[in-house]
Amino acid sequence: MTETDQPGFRSGFASFVGRPNAGKSTLTNALVGTKVAITSSRPQTTRTVVRGIVHRPDAQLVLVDTPGLHRPRTLLGERLNDLVTTTWAEVDVVAVCFPADEKVGPGDRFIVNELAKVRRTTKIAVATKTDLVEPDRLGQHLLDIQALGEETGTDWAEIVPVSAKSGDQVALLADLLVARLPEGPPLYPDGELTDAPEEAIVAELIREAALEGVRDELPHSIAVVVEEMGLREGRPEDKPLLDIHANVFVERSSQKGIVIGHKGSRLRQVGTDARKGIEAMLGTPVYLDLHVKIAKDWQRDPKQLRRLGF
Incomplete structure (x- = not known):
């Protein structure tokens, strides 16, 4: 009997949301069992919606990792927020991430209030x-x-503590x-871990490497475009x-100097x-x-945003 014929097989989409740097990408990678979303100690590293796919004998869970929702200051920020709310x-379930090492604050309240407008979707707090x-x-x-749920009229289906780092x-x-997904056949072929095109994953990995160890003003200013990719003949x-x-695109020549470093190091x-x-x-x-x-x-420039894939 194949997975598709199995009675009670469930498949569907879950999305992790939360403030920037709430641990969403790390959690996606822990559930999928490999790295499909870029992680960085810098907030707001996720720019695209990455789908990580968890294959189980009883279900297929497709994880949609969105950018962190924030009050936008630029056109890019607005586009990222639109992506989140769409x-x-x-999705079938939204899991809101609240990092345990930070107090529940106004940023979390802003997100949960926005989420309360989406009536039909099941909500879990992590x-x-x-x-x-x-x-x-x-x-x-x-x-x-729990108190934030009550204040905002959000009914948490579950509140669950996890550590992606220790696996707890x-x-x-x-x-x-999985328990909250509808019954249905698998949505993706067995063994596929993400539906992001390889060029997109490569661009994200380059951007992650470029973000490590640079100054705080840089994260938003880096975009990567893969111009060409192919096996050498x-x-x-x-x-x-x-x-x-x-x-690797930056916004100013001073930033270019930071990325290149002393003598290109x-x-x-x-x-x-x-x-x-x-x-x-x-x-x-x-x-x-x-x-x-x-x-x-x-x-801030719509034409350039399009050219860079946003």
């Missing part, structure tokens, strides 16, 4: 990063989440999400090499880190050619 209305706090602090955090309760969260079959040519490090990540993801040796370019104030 996603909420289309206390993330539980490995970072003591039990009594976690207990208070769970009470605060990740399986339980998967069970709770004339290589023996057992020794393939994937050529990738990509541009920073950019070389970015290339090395990104190449390792891409090779691990695609399972092929990679030649990575990176160039840094300036797209002046691209976050």
Whole structure:
């Protein structure tokens, strides 16, 4: 009997939402069991909606990881927020992430208030990063989440504490999400872990490497476009090499200097880190050619936003 014929097989979509840096991408990766969403210590690293796919004998859970919802200051910010609210209305379950090492605050209230407008979708609250706090602090955090639900008229189907880092309760969260999916056949072929095109994943891995260890003003200003990607011709079959040519766009020449670093040292490090990540993801040796370019104030310019894929 195939999965499709199995009575009671469930399949559907769940979305993680929360303030920037609430642990959404790390949780997506922990549930899928591999890296499909980029993570960084910098808030607002997720720009695209990544779908990670969890395959189980009894279900297929498709995880939609959205950008963190925030009060937008730029056209890019507005577009990212629109993406989030559209996603909420289309999924079966929304899981709101509240990092346990931070107090429930106005940012969380803003999100839950927005979410309350989406009536039909089931809502679960997830206390993330539980490995970072003591039990009594976690207990208070769970009470605060419950109180926020009551204040905003949000009916939490579950409130569940998890640590993606230690793996604590990740399986339980998967069970709770699956239980709320409709019955139906798998939506994606077995073994597929994400439906993001390879170029998009490669661009995200390069951007993640470029964000590591740079100053705080840079995260929003970096965009990566893969110009060309293909296997090098004339290589023996057992020794393939994937050529990738990509541009890293920043908004100002001062930022270009930061990304390139002293005598190109920073950019070389970015290339090395990104190449390792891409090779691990695609399972092929990679030649990575990176160039840094300036797209002046691209976050505020509709034409440039389109060109950079937003």
